[in-house]
Amino acid sequence: MTSTSLQFSDLVKPECILDNLQVGSREEALTTMARHLVDAGYCHDSFVEAILERERIHPSGLPMPGHKIAIPHTDAEHVQSSVILFARLQNPVRFQSMGDPDEAIPVQMISMFALKEKKLIGDMLETLITVYQHNEVLDAILNADGRDAIFHLLQDAVRTHGK
Amino acid sequence: MAQKKRILVACGTAIATSTVVARKIEEELGKRNIPVETTQCKAAEVPSKVEGHDLVVTTTFVSGTGDVPVIHSVSFLTGVGIEKDIEKIVEYLKD
Numbered sequence: 738m739t740s741t742s743l744q745f746s747d748l749v750k751p752e753c754i755l756d757n758l759q760v761g762s763r764e765e766a767l768t769t770m771a772r773h774l775v776d777a778g779y780c781h782d783s784f785v786e787a788i789l790e791r792e793r794i795h796p797s798g799l800p801m802p803g804h805k806i807a808i809p810h811t812d813a814e815h816v817q818s819s820v821i822l823f824a825r826l827q828n829p830v831r832f833q834s835m836g837d838p839d840e841a842i843p844v845q846m847i848s849m850f851a852l853k854e855k856k857l858i859g860d861m862l863e864t865l866i867t868v869y870q871h872n873e874v875l876d877a878i879l880n881a882d883g884r885d886a887i888f889h890l891l892q893d894a895v896r897t898h899g900k
Numbered sequence: 901m902a903q904k905k906r907i908l909v910a911c912g913t914a915i916a917t918s919t920v921v922a923r924k925i926e927e928e929l930g931k932r933n934i935p936v937e938t939t940q941c942k943a944a945e946v947p948s949k950v951e952g953h954d955l956v957v958t959t960t961f962v963s964g965t966g967d968v969p970v971i972h973s974v975s976f977l978t979g980v981g982i983e984k985d986i987e988k989i990v991e992y993l994k995d
Contacts, residue, residue: 791912791913794912794960795911795912795943795960795961796960799974799977799978800974800978800980801978801979801980802978802979802980808917810913810916811913812913813915834974835917835959835960835974835977836959836972836973836974836975836978838961850916855915858913858915858916858919859915859916859919859920859923860919862916862917862919862920863919863920863923866920866977870978870979
């Protein structure tokens with residue numbers, strides 16, 4: 738498969754959805770997620786520190802109209818094979834808001850983008866951000882019954898609302 | 901036809917949220933028949949790239965923009981307040 742033909746459905750996999758993640762801080766959430774991608778062979782070791790560093794300089798919390806989300810990502814050089822990791826946390830952790838670093842927002846759902854192709858990251862961000870603007874989607878995901886249910890909700894939402 | 905206005909769109913990576921913002925700005929200003937050209941860059945590159953632009957739109961903190969006006973906003977990502985930001989952009993681009 739060539740990189741240009743990669744679709745959302747190729748990039749989100751049930752094994753890359755972490756449900757009921759028990760973490761106490763933004764750093765712990767990001768480290769656990771990034772480490773998962775390294776261990777699964779999607780990212781180089783350097784991805785973990787790159788994600789943490791990027792978050793410190795350019796916060797990724799997004800104050801959506803309803804449930805808040807975070808969209809951590811970093812440079813493509815740390816990625817081996819493109820994938821999108823989604824995590825639902827047991828309890829929200831505080832992220833700084835992208836628009837205003839002085840504002841902290843509670844985040845219980847995180848989309849981590851590990852994408853190798855430049856065009857793909859713009860396309861996938863646009864797709865998922867469009868989806869996340871629909872609060873009913875985030876509400877359904879937050880209340881979904883387990884990992885497979887989250888996976889199917891994401892796939893359906895992208896088919897319905899995605900660009 | 902008026903000369904194309906030039907907007908520098910910045911984010912942390914130059915390829916992520918700035919792509920979403922640049923596409924949205926082009927779409928919205930296109931609807932209003934305002935010709936614009938967007939250039940994407942990393943926040944850290946703004947001081948060296950800002951010259952020759954009419955406006956900077958950024959999703960993250962930037963400095964070193966000189967006399968060029970800056971709009972720091974995530975409305976194009978959250979969907980909240982897009983209209984207001986487009987009005988601001990239109991106002992800044994007026995001759």
